[in-house]
Amino acid sequence: MYTQALDSLGKDCLPGGSADSAALEARFQARVDADEKIEPKDWMPDAYRQTLIRQISQHAHSEIVGMLPEGNWITRAPTLRRKAVLIAKVQDEGGHGMYLYSAAETLGISREQMIEQLLAGTAKYSSIFNYPTLTWADIGAVGWLVDGAAIMNQIPICRCSYGPYARAMVRICKEESFHQRQGFEIMLALARGTPEQHQMAQDALNRWWWPSIMMFGPSDTESKHTAQSMRWKIKRFTNDELRQKFIDITAPQAEFLGLRIPDAQLRKEEGSEHYHFGTIDWSEFQAVLKGNGPCNRERLEARRSAHDDGRWVREAAAAHAEKQRARTAKAA
């Protein structure tokens, strides 16, 4: 829908395509440096456009695939209230995916193309959603840790240089912070419950801690996109900076819950607000990215069959839109 409104696609908006690209780039960077928002019809370097398409589409896919591990527990939520809250949360994630696909469409890629890339297995989505939710406590851990990590990463994106992405993130972050609190509340109820419930909460923390830490992406020394994305103000903090902030905030929360973070080296650095933490197993992260995590295949299969099952809805909606268009044209 949005792609139809783009006429210049920002390749070169000066008459005759004669503009000096170095001058355009310098002007673009000056606008970014001055914290001006870049809007869809503004000139932008092609690499900036491609970086945004990559990041926003990955982000949208993460929201959509992220519905699966939690959706798995809707029918088994322990009370009606928990069920209603979980349904609302999963629905919110679907909405986030839609805002993000719309934001990416303003850059000249269609939603159909992005979804094709996801279903073909050529697009990435967050590593975290390739882990299974084995018990109800996992729903608490996902809300507390995964949504907590997502907020840490996403609040700075509200100040990203690309207007449609920054604006989409404002509402997403408000909803994610509600999600984080519902997860923490589940963990609190379990941690203060029977010894078996406390153990369930501990077991969920044991399994979700390291994958949540990995969500922030490779270390700064290995991250290939961070430096340029920081110059363009797509990213406002590096992966390691956000990871450290997340650990600093989450470690005291675990203490409050009476749970133990599964990292023998985790300790507050003397005279500092920061926690020192142990070594991340990057081979696990790489294996998940290569498609060999515990649930990679299952997640893609679930998306593919949902896409096939929804074909009739898309066809019916298109037929209805065509009928409306023909009626309007006849009346005009």
Ligand code: BYC
């Ligand atoms: N999983 O140079 P780097 C959520 C890839 S939360 C998979 O640091 P960049 C939600 C990266 O794409 C999750 N792949 O890249 C929460 C790149 O590969 P390509 C979604 C990862 O882009 C709760 C390569 O590794 N959030 O939505 O500068 C419920 C090198 O990395 C991961 C977002 O997407 C990973 N964890 O930084 C429901 C937030 N990490 O593309 C839903 C927006 C890295 O070159 N995204 N890679 O093949 C970002 O902030 C950044 O894209 C990242 C990575 C921090 C994720």
